[in-house]
Amino acid sequence: MRVTLMSGSSHPALGEAVAKVLGLELGRCVVDRFPDGEHHVEVAEEVRGCDVYLLQPLGPPVDSHLMELLLLVDACRRRGAARVTAVVPYLAYARHDRRETGREPLGARLVADMIRAAGVDRLISVDLHSPAVEGCFNIPVEHLSAMPLLAEHLRGTAAPRSVIVSPDLGAVKRAERYAAHLKLPVAVVHKRRMSGSEVQAHNITGEVKGCAPILVDDMISTAGTIEAAVQALLEAGCAPDVTVVASHALLVGPAIERLQRLSLRRLLTTDSVPRPERLPVPVEVVSIAPLLARAIESLHSGAQGR
Structure with a gap:
């Protein structure tokens, strides 16, 4: 056949x-x-x-x-x-x-x-x-x-004091898999969704002060969850050296404007969907x-x- x-x-x-x-x-x-x-x-x-x-x-x-x-x-x-x-x-x-x-x-x-x-x-x-x-x-x-591919890419590029961060409770298991692969600690941001694109973060479980956070999720849509998580992490004293990892970077609505405000170190994603030609942050793409x-x-x- x-x-x-x-x-x-x-x-x-x-x-x-x-x-x-x-x-x-x-x-x-x-x-x-x-x-x-x-x-x-x-x-x-x-x-x-x-x-x-x-x-x-x-x-x-x-x-x-x-x-x-x-x-x-x-x-x-x-x-x-x-x-x-x-x-x-x-x-x-x-x-x-x-x-x-x-x-x-x-x-x-x-x-x-x-x-x-x-x-x-x-x-x-x-x-x-x-x-x-x-x-x-x-x-x-x-x-x-795509997690093993993304985690392997992170292995040689993660900062010395990195911490894997779940941006909400729904991504905890994913964060734990990354942490096990990279032998790094885990922190969790607790969020409250106000609407389809608006999110508030109100608490963090885990030590993040002085650490370089690696936020991991399955997808970035409007980047509302990422924005709220990064703001909460910075308020908690984390290093301004933030990496965001997501399998699917949809980047719709206000996503690009939000990412621009965050001054991320980099965005690591896959080519599961096409991405905009110009992004306000350094982007590293792992092909699936x-x-x-x-x-x-x-x-x-x-x-x-x-």
Whole structure:
């Protein structure tokens, strides 16, 4: 069964990078718009009987990229693909994995159902916002982590008196994994979310005075959590030598303005989503192309052996 890799429009550079690692040419597809805004998708590649991998991170504009992915999957199915795997390094709506008030939808489950209904056999994703999201899917999920790659990058560049900091309680386990990998202490910032983009930090657990903080999280959206955490750390006496580490740097809304105010030492992230060309802080990017390529090779080898 021949393997075919195709990329949607959300991150063609990452698609090219994964194809290069695999020694493949990207499959041909056309993604366009009708005048009324509807997507026009065509799969020009011959995929009949193929093991197809569709790469499409669901970064902004989220809904457009999600609809494009669903149409690409359906097109591959109708062209006779034997198996379709969605490679979605950043999965949108993963924060909607539970209902807080009982008045909102379960967005993660709804997106999972749409992906399955389109004809996806398996999903590959990286550092889901919550492990519980995997339970929303009725198809196998290959949940990869960029944490070892990012931690290894930090190993030789962390300041002597570094401390791993979780910017909120939800990221504590992630911070503990970084700390174990780097053999560093952990501190936790306690936050209160005021709105979708406004956050207040009100307490810190752990010693940070005089330390160089390394804030770790799965994603940076508006940077509200990061801004509140950095301000709390500086007030607690930490060194003004702040590193922020995140698997997914979405950087939407006021994010760039907030990062500019913080005067960070650096931002360490991956290429899971495209990033703005100009950022107000030094950015170091670790590519996840080899990570995705290994997963594709492993899954394809398993399919071949059945």
